[in-house]
Amino acid sequence: DAKTTQPTSMDCAEGRAANLPCNHSTISGNEYVYWYRQIHSQGPQYIIHGLKNNETNEMASLIITEDRKSSTLILPHATLRDTAVYYCIVRGSNTGNQFYFGTGTSLTVIP
């Protein structure tokens, strides 16, 4: 699976958009980008995933660059409850059954 690089921490003002970047320069053609988040002491929660096209759901938007070497998770109107660690994970559909979490980005939403 491709390695990902994320900033260690970020702050965002409440009500503003939170843009969380992820670099995955070694991604290959069949590898998906997944985002999970973990609110303090809870189990991780799935947010969104994508392959090539930008994706949007009720929680967030995922923007993947055309060369697929990086992506950005966008929380359009951050709330205090969005304070969490956000994990960007890249894996292929047929590359085994393991799923590697890194250390993620700790997002703090400031009132």
Add this chain to the structure above:
Amino acid sequence: NAGVTQTPKFRILKIGQSMTLQCTQDMNHNYMYWYRQDPGMGLKLIYYSVGAGITDKGEVPNGYNVSRSTTEDFPLRLELAAPSQTSVYFCASREGSGGSWTQYFGPGTRLTVL
């Protein structure tokens, strides 16, 4: 639909004791996983299962055992507890096939070994 449930929520063990962490899912998922998370770190995969009767090692399997006799249950066994096993343990199950890797996590078991 309860999702993934784990018991107990908290446990303190003495060195050398054994225990079983329970995990149950009611979503009829074939794939189930056990992770551990040490303070300030990401999750590391201990064991996983692709269906009843089939299990395999993850990144950090030493000191643990698993079994999968039913689709719903995936218990994790610690035989001789050591302080290095102090951690938060998460169970997860996976839906979908092919590219979809949406995993659903339980609330975790916080284990302290003294």
